[in-house]
Amino acid sequence: MREFMIKTWQPIPRNEQETVITYDKELDEWSIFTDNPNHARKWERLVEPSYTYPSYKAYDATTGKLIGLEGTVSGKVILSK
Structure with missing residues (x-):
């Protein structure tokens, strides 16, 4: 069964987020x-x-809020500007 690993991070500085x-x-x-x-x-x-x-x-070590994610997108992706 596929499952997400759960990580705890410090937030990444805004100018380094991607x-x-x-x-x-x-x-x-x-x-x-x-x-x-x-x-x-x-x-x-x-x-x-x-x-x-x-x-x-990935969750914020202090607040517990979701701050990062990696995985497979279910369904189709449509990109627009």
Whole structure:
């Protein structure tokens, strides 16, 4: 059974936060990495643990709020500006 690893982090400084969404054509799979708390909370319900690499949810060591996320995006991804 796939499960997220749970991590506890100190928040990343705002000027160093990033969100990376990638597509693997061979696997026909979208994945996401983010250490931006707003993006982590927005994508949380759409992300599942991956079969191909470790996946995690990271929580603020002080407040317990979600601040980071990595996993496979369920469904399709549509990007717009």
